[in-house]
Amino acid sequence: MTTSFGRVFLLWGAGLGAAAQYAKVSVIFDQLPDLYPDAGAWLGWAVSLVGLVGIIFGVAAGLLVARLRYKRALIWALWLGAGISALQGLGLPLWGFLTLRAIEGLSHLGLVVAAPTLIAQLSAPQHRGFTLTLWGTFFGVAFAVLTWGGLPMVAAYGVTSLFWAHGVYMAVFAVVLTFSLQVLPESTPITRFSLRQLIKDHGAIYRSPRVAAAGMGWLFYTFCFVSVLTVMPPFLAPDYRAIVMGAMPLASIVSSMTLGVYLLRSMSAVSVVVLGFGSSFAVMGWLWVSPGHAWACLALAATLGLIQGASFAAVPQLNDTAATQAQANGAMAQMGNLGNTLGTPVIVAGLLWLGYAALPIFVGTALALGLCTHLVLARLRNT
Numbered sequence: 001m002t003t004s005f006g007r008v009f010l011l012w013g014a015g016l017g018a019a020a021q022y023a024k025v026s027v028i029f030d031q032l033p034d035l036y037p038d039a040g041a042w043l044g045w046a047v048s049l050v051g052l053v054g055i056i057f058g059v060a061a062g063l064l065v066a067r068l069r070y071k072r073a074l075i076w077a078l079w080l081g082a083g084i085s086a087l088q089g090l091g092l093p094l095w096g097f098l099t100l101r102a103i104e105g106l107s108h109l110g111l112v113v114a115a116p117t118l119i120a121q122l123s124a125p126q127h128r129g130f131t132l133t134l135w136g137t138f139f140g141v142a143f144a145v146l147t148w149g150g151l152p153m154v155a156a157y158g159v160t161s162l163f164w165a166h167g168v169y170m171a172v173f174a175v176v177l178t179f180s181l182q183v184l185p186e187s188t189p190i191t192r193f194s195l196r197q198l199i200k201d202h203g204a205i206y207r208s209p210r211v212a213a214a215g216m217g218w219l220f221y222t223f224c225f226v227s228v229l230t231v232m233p234p235f236l237a238p239d240y241r242a243i244v245m246g247a248m249p250l251a252s253i254v255s256s257m258t259l260g261v262y263l264l265r266s267m268s269a270v271s272v273v274v275l276g277f278g279s280s281f282a283v284m285g286w287l288w289v290s291p292g293h294a295w296a297c298l299a300l301a302a303t304l305g306l307i308q309g310a311s312f313a314a315v316p317q318l319n320d321t322a323a324t325q326a327q328a329n330g331a332m333a334q335m336g337n338l339g340n341t342l343g344t345p346v347i348v349a350g351l352l353w354l355g356y357a358a359l360p361i362f363v364g365t366a367l368a369l370g371l372c373t374h375l376v377l378a379r380l381r382n383t
Helices: 005-026 029-035 040-067 070-088 094-122 125-135 138-157 159-180 195-207 213-231 241-264 269-289 294-318 322-381
Strands: none
Touching: 005 029, 005 040, 005 070, 005 094, 005 125, 005 138, 005 159, 029 040, 029 159, 040 094, 040 322, 070 094, 070 159, 094 125, 094 294, 094 322, 125 241, 125 294, 138 159, 138 241, 195 322, 213 241, 213 269, 213 294, 213 322, 241 269, 241 294, 269 294, 269 322, 294 322
């Protein structure tokens, strides 16, 4: 089998559009009051509604995509996302905007489940470490692109221009991938989907030490990564705060695409994830004794990057069929949204209670739990 790198990069490009469904609101969040001056605390839902949908329907999306045709699910998700962004560009009232954000969560789930499943199918076994690590960079790259390119666009043409641009981007990829993926055979027939079957399959996923493994580790990774980026800035010296915070996502991506890919040539993906959790835990000890140390922050981002890419690479290593891979990706979507939603509020509450010590204690505990979870699930797989 040969790897279709062209289609892999196109699917990664679609993933950037999925990540932008979060980033397009996050990067202009401080400007949303200009559109909705009387919204108050309701604006907080502008970002989190997409994540809330992921918590509730993450596994359901994986199961649905496993029962539907992967190409069809991907294209539908792209067109849905394009249409929603176009409507958001009309400057709707707040209730309409929030409703669209909730629906947009369904588009996001379809993309993050179908795309990595298709990438795994299009990749030769020896290239999956690289291609799925590449996929794992989609959030960091999208946030960087929208920060560097999106904010100048907003400054020149207004907030709604970013929504229109995103809608066009999604529509272009929907058209291109419709033709690019046309030659791929469909391996999964369309079957009936019921609530009873959903509950049954949901339980089967989390009872399986293979299907659930990547998602369970992803819960602890997402709990740490977003919360650290959110709460760390006040503890950094003002003269290098912006530089360090801008470099941390890049350090994570570089580590994932270089050291992570290299290690995956000789180690299993789960072993690389475990190494990432253990190294990150050690770096948190450094940050405990040296609060806000710039190099410690970059080291933490780099070690977390090992978890990032290898977690996606673990899915096809642990699951042989496209159906179980889609289920595992659905579990990752659900657990990732849960970690993103819980991480920052829990750490902030801890800071109010313990001060800076809460950061290494809470994040270190989550990293240790992620490591232990993978070790326990590995033991179960070998019994």
